[in-house]
Amino acid sequence: MILLLGGSGYVGSAFRDLLARGGVEHRSVSRRECDYTRVEPLAALIRDAKATFLINAAGYTGKPNVDACERDKAACLAGNAVLPGVIREACERTSLPWGHVSSGCIYTGARDDGGGFTEDDPPNFSFRTDNCSFYSGTKALGEECLAGARDVFLWRLRIPFDHVDSPRNYLSKLQRYRRLLDARNSISHLGEFVAAAWACWERRVPFGTYNVTNTGSVTTREVVALIRQRLLPDHAFDFFESEEEFLRIAAQTPRSNCVMDNSKLRATGVPISEVHDAVERALAAWRSA
């Protein structure tokens, strides 16, 4: 029995679909039925349900974007930093292995050698480096709350996208924003992300942190070129001249743009596709809302 927290969210729904399609016995737990923000009720649920694994896809992302986190700091901290620690405690008390949806947004840029950040690189977009959004700060603190934990996967997601139009889908956002910021990012196809995360458990790869992003990186302009090619040949996309202009005009808080190295995940044999291929396939199968 797999317990899923945050099953009604964008990422959680994809986990639910994956488990349902695979015929895996699971239960999506709402906070109404179990207050999983507390150790005791969550540990009791784990015992009662005879859970064999738990997936935490709950968190606070801010709607419509991370700027909202600046106005609701306590809820953001509770959802992204405290909750993982509470789940850790409940899972340690019940000896339950589990996986946590973390984020690559605790990095900015690329490594000094030009490569993507590996799991061994300390976050460089966090409270500790004092250059981050409140959202990124809380996600990095969430990883700190899991430091030294055994029997847990930290799956780092980055800018999810797939072929279904949605306010949370990166490919939808690019079509809807009035102006775009050109930046280089590693990003995660949502279906591939949840499949890879689940495969970590199914194949019993070693616990620990994994960058679960598609291989390589893309620039906003590259993705826009693919969108024009596949979906909107006549749409004029407008770009900010610089990150400075973007921050001045359109954003309250800095954004993480970063390149991730997924070779630790790939070395386990868990499949993940090249990022341009993944974007092209999503656009080829595009389903409007």
Place this chain on the structure above:
Amino acid sequence: MILLLGGSGYVGSAFRDLLARGGVEHRSVSRRECDYTRVEPLAALIRDAKATFLINAAGYTGKPNVDACERDKAACLAGNAVLPGVIREACERTSLPWGHVSSGCIYTGARDDGGGFTEDDPPNFSFRTDNCSFYSGTKALGEECLAGARDVFLWRLRIPFDHVDSPRNYLSKLQRYRRLLDARNSISHLGEFVAAAWACWERRVPFGTYNVTNTGSVTTREVVALIRQRLLPDHAFDFFESEEEFLRIAAQTPRSNCVMDNSKLRATGVPISEVHDAVERALAAWRSA
């Protein structure tokens, strides 16, 4: 009707005594009777109780000292950073003025000009400066969660002491530790702290942040000399040779030692005594456990 959160703690008990002695109608709220870590139940309590002011003396300090916070990061974050944000939200919804027990431990050392830190100086012992204990990091985040809030006092306490022997009393700790670290600190007489905090509300001084420490600063050696003079003439106090030795041998995480400037508080007319005088009076009235 004054609502008091954390009334069973070291600082909260002092508030309770002060209000009781002054004949002020108040209610010490336990988490059993009201889950004040949630906005809705707390806002409902505020309305039902027809509260006119709220005092938050609840927080997570770590027992026996801040090293414990390194092992319970989620609870520390929840108690020190999320809770103030939750109380803010409940008080804003109900238009209730309130006061929060914050801490001067978000600073280290003294200002470059040799003076104490004022309320305008940004914390220099926090996650943002990446040199702090987890405890201090969460207290600084708690202040961030209150940034821009109206109708709230942030009363910064530092190393509480008084005349009653107790594991939380600085003067007791100095007598019990096997070895001491010599450092210069501003510290707060507990009774004077709660009296000054309460006076802020009673006298309707402007809302905002106040360093509620006794005037001036003391070194550990100065306090030890006063203890020897008054209480333990024959006791041999042993000191670490350096902070490096202290951290290597006795501590898991760095301590805040700092000098605070309390002139903003004093300018309001709220009384607070000179620190050596306050220590001497406490030792003169010393009550063993």
